[in-house]
Amino acid sequence: MAKTSASTAAPWAPWNEAEMSADFFQFQPFNLPPEAEALREEVRGFVAKELNERPLSELGHTWSGSDPEFSRKMGEKGWIGMTWPKKYGGHERSFFERYVVLEEMLAADAPVASHWIADRQSGPLLLRFGTEEQRCEHLPAITRGERFFCIGMSEPNSGSDLASVRTKAERVEGGYKVNGRKIWTSGAHRAHYMIATLRTDSKPEDRHGGLTQFLVDLKTPGIHISPIEDLSRRSHFNEVLFEDVFLPETARVGNEGDGWMQVTSELAFERSGPERFLSCYPLFKELIREIGSDGDRMQRVAIGRLTARLVTLRRMSISVAGMLNDGANPALEAAVVKDQGAIFEQNLPNVARALVDLAPTVEGQSPYQEILGTLLQAVPSFSLRGGTREILRGIIARGLGLR
Amino acid sequence: MSELQSMIFETADRIFADHVTHDLIAKGEAGVPASNLWQDLNFAGLPKALCSEEAGGIGGTWRDVFGIVKATGARAVPLPLGDIMAAHWLADQAGMEMPEEAIPVFAMGKKSARGMTIDVELESALPTHLLAWEGETNELFLVALAGQMGSRSLAGARQLRLDIPAEQLRAGAKLKAPQLTPITLGAMLRAAQMAGAMETALRLSVDYVNERVQFGRPIGKFQAIQQQLAMMSGHVASTVRAAEVAFETIREFDIACAKLVAGEAAEVVTDVAHQVHGAIGFTYEYQLQFLTRRLWAWGSEYGTISYWAERIGGSVLREGADNIWPAVTGNRLTL
Ligand SMILES: Cc1cc2nc3c(=O)[nH]c(=O)nc-3n(C[C@H](O)[C@H](O)[C@H](O)COP(=O)(O)OP(=O)(O)OC[C@H]3O[C@@H](n4cnc5c(N)ncnc54)[C@H](O)[C@@H]3O)c2cc1C
Numbered sequence: 001m002a003k004t005s006a007s008t009a010a011p012w013a014p015w016n017e018a019e020m021s022a023d024f025f026q027f028q029p030f031n032l033p034p035e036a037e038a039l040r041e042e043v044r045g046f047v048a049k050e051l052n053e054r055p056l057s058e059l060g061h062t063w064s065g066s067d068p069e070f071s072r073k074m075g076e077k078g079w080i081g082m083t084w085p086k087k088y089g090g091h092e093r094s095f096f097e098r099y100v101v102l103e104e105m106l107a108a109d110a111p112v113a114s115h116w117i118a119d120r121q122s123g124p125l126l127l128r129f130g131t132e133e134q135r136c137e138h139l140p141a142i143t144r145g146e147r148f149f150c151i152g153m154s155e156p157n158s159g160s161d162l163a164s165v166r167t168k169a170e171r172v173e174g175g176y177k178v179n180g181r182k183i184w185t186s187g188a189h190r191a192h193y194m195i196a197t198l199r200t201d202s203k204p205e206d207r208h209g210g211l212t213q214f215l216v217d218l219k220t221p222g223i224h225i226s227p228i229e230d231l232s233r234r235s236h237f238n239e240v241l242f243e244d245v246f247l248p249e250t251a252r253v254g255n256e257g258d259g260w261m262q263v264t265s266e267l268a269f270e271r272s273g274p275e276r277f278l279s280c281y282p283l284f285k286e287l288i289r290e291i292g293s294d295g296d297r298m299q300r301v302a303i304g305r306l307t308a309r310l311v312t313l314r315r316m317s318i319s320v321a322g323m324l325n326d327g328a329n330p331a332l333e334a335a336v337v338k339d340q341g342a343i344f345e346q347n348l349p350n351v352a353r354a355l356v357d358l359a360p361t362v363e364g365q366s367p368y369q370e371i372l373g374t375l376l377q378a379v380p381s382f383s384l385r386g387g388t389r390e391i392l393r394g395i396i397a398r399g400l401g402l403r
Numbered sequence: 404m405s406e407l408q409s410m411i412f413e414t415a416d417r418i419f420a421d422h423v424t425h426d427l428i429a430k431g432e433a434g435v436p437a438s439n440l441w442q443d444l445n446f447a448g449l450p451k452a453l454c455s456e457e458a459g460g461i462g463g464t465w466r467d468v469f470g471i472v473k474a475t476g477a478r479a480v481p482l483p484l485g486d487i488m489a490a491h492w493l494a495d496q497a498g499m500e501m502p503e504e505a506i507p508v509f510a511m512g513k514k515s516a517r518g519m520t521i522d523v524e525l526e527s528a529l530p531t532h533l534l535a536w537e538g539e540t541n542e543l544f545l546v547a548l549a550g551q552m553g554s555r556s557l558a559g560a561r562q563l564r565l566d567i568p569a570e571q572l573r574a575g576a577k578l579k580a581p582q583l584t585p586i587t588l589g590a591m592l593r594a595a596q597m598a599g600a601m602e603t604a605l606r607l608s609v610d611y612v613n614e615r616v617q618f619g620r621p622i623g624k625f626q627a628i629q630q631q632l633a634m635m636s637g638h639v640a641s642t643v644r645a646a647e648v649a650f651e652t653i654r655e656f657d658i659a660c661a662k663l664v665a666g667e668a669a670e671v672v673t674d675v676a677h678q679v680h681g682a683i684g685f686t687y688e689y690q691l692q693f694l695t696r697r698l699w700a701w702g703s704e705y706g707t708i709s710y711w712a713e714r715i716g717g718s719v720l721r722e723g724a725d726n727i728w729p730a731v732t733g734n735r736l737t738l
Pocket of ligand 1 (some may be wrong): 023154186187237381387626
């Protein structure tokens with residue numbers, strides 16, 4: 001064959017290049033340290049006590065199930081804002097200790113949604129970009145499990161193309177006047193505050209530079225929150241309408257025009273945790289119970305495949321936690337864990353149905369069928385929320401050096 | 404990486420880079436031993452990297468040589484360095500003398516009424532002996548190779564099955580309470596080699612799509628290509644991490660997971676890597692085939708996906724629904 005046809009292929013013989021590096025990712029090996037493991041028993045004891053005798057309808061929602069009282073008790077335990085500085089009510093514990101608390105909560109199917117967004121996203125955002133006043137005002141209340149946040153990014157005409165948001169914050173005397181509409185806002189109906197990404201400069205040539213983030217008190221006049229039912233008729237997300245809403249100068253988070261940079265760093269926090277592969281754990285557990293201690297060959301093989309993936313995802317995710325603990329920026333690795341995690345989680349209910357001949361239910365009698373019913377109806381959202389599968393893979397592709 | 408790890412890795416990788424070419428791999432697959440490559444590796448003491456210093460080794464751990472075994476896959480090194488290191492390691496563990504000039508490879512042995520059956524996939528004509536590990540008795544047998552032929556694997560390895568009559572069998576030594584079994588040791592080696600081969604397949608694919616121009620731009624600019632490679636890269640990353648964990652813990656369960664994850668990933672990697680390369684990747688002249696053929700071959704050696712999946716799944720089901728999570732977090736799952 002003519003060599004010329006291959007001249008587009010580079011390099012022809014990588015075997016000869018000592019510099020050839022195939023290291024696209026840095027999943028450094030980390031193990032959970034003893035002090036993190038020590039916490040585990042305490043968390044297990046806590047959830048065992050708090051979460052006995054729950055109605056079947058509350059199972060399988062993991063981090064979208066909410067219970068403010070449960071959040072407050074977690075706050076009392078010191079399990080919200082665990083890594084934050086003490087002076088803001090935090091506990092200066094390691095990312096590993098936080099990891100153990102999170103994964104134990106998820107494995108126990110605990111209703112953590114009330115404080116989840118504040119703990120994972122809004123708090124860290126205020127820590128990095130907020131004013132001292134904003135931190136002192138909000139972080140201690142978050143850590144007590146008393147102040148809940150929601151994320152106002154998406155709009156009816158701005159989904160994946162987040163930089164196109166139109167909800168406008170116009171400068172007025174003493175602050176800003178906001179008009180527009182946010183949508184799909186999880187938990188807005190029970191949150192106290194929203195971190196909203198708004199347009200402060202409407203020059204069309206400056207899509208990214210015209211965005212600014214605001215801390216919005218949801219009790220402010222002119223804000224109307226209406227629930228949206230999801231396909232299963234549960235209401236956890238909302239439409240939030242802004243009509244001439246006045247925000248004081250002190251509501252701005254970071255500088256005008258820094259919104260895009262802040263929002264992308266916020267999304268990186270969202271992608272790295274154990275919730276990216278443990279949302280379906282309750283189903284895995286009940287599936288094993290249904291199969292029983294032997295199973296047939298097909299069942300053993302399928303459970304083996306799921307287990308190997310689960311264990312490997314967990315190792316990768318702990319590695320990401322370790323890199324965060326060291327102050328590194330494992331954004332690419334976090335995106336990979338989220339993508340692989342979604343593949344695993346979206347596959348799990350289908351595998352379960354192939355193994356056990358029991359129909360999913362919504363008002364049923366058995367935990368397995370009920371959780372299967374809940375999750376079958378939930379998994380399509382796993383590759384939408386927090387950036388769709390396609391957007392995520394675009395980010396990974398860029399990390400690989402494509403585009 | 405620790406100092407020892409990077410020192411021995413760089414030594415090995417330098418030697419691989421100096422020697423391993425398309426031609427050398429092709430010759431290796433055709434049965435020509437890579438003698439010069441072997442000389443350099445031997446001179447650097449790498450075959451005995453896992454042996455104690457008293458036994459003439461470097462005193463490395465499996466964790467220390469993970470990078471090297473992975474690199475033998477990444478560069479399709481036509482010489483089973485991992486299997487050779489494993490043989491020396493076993494002999495050293497059992498306090499068994501190895502003849503000075505012997506080049507032994509690790510193999511699985513199984514005693515029968517008539518003697519013993521040894522199965523091995525021999526990736527080079529270089530080795531002089533098999534070091535067969537009998538999994539039930541944990542005896543080690545050194546068996547001289549005499550140019551036996553068998554069918555060939557997709558990686559060009561000779562698939563040998565030797566039946567040794569009982570009267571010719573003499574155990575060289577016995578392993579005391581080994582942490583592994585023969586099949587898990589083999590699976591651990593192949594998982595690391597597969598991880599390496601996948602990394603190179605990904606590197607080749609990324610470089611290729613950034614250069615190949617169609618419709619007036621590099622095909623890497625097309626979303627359809629980007630999406631496939633992004634998804635594939637996640638499988639590669641999972642395999643590398645799982646294999647690395649296996650070399651860290653040397654636990655049978657972790658090895659089973661690593662070989663299983665590698666097997667699943669190999670299906671995606673061979674598919675996508677070939678797809679984005681177009682016809683050029685389907686030629687012998689282009690090097691992708693050295694990697695994908697090995698992925699197909701290694702996926703079948705030392706336990707397929709179903710073999711490991713059934714063992715893992717059986718153990719998980721025996722553990723029971725309420726014990727799984729504590730067992731996962733306590734790294735207590737066994738096979
Ligand atoms: C359960 C749930 C909770 C949510 N909670 C919140 C919240 O609390 N706050 C918030 O702000 N938002 C929230 N969202 C919204 C979520 O962030 C958006 O759904 C997501 O960003 C996608 O936007 P979209 O739905 O408008 O879809 P679109 O952007 O219209 O996308 C539709 C399809 O087109 C694909 N697509 C779009 N652009 C491209 C492209 N350039 N290349 C290839 N494919 C493309 C997408 O991947 C997707 O498959 C939530 C969504 C769900 C489902």
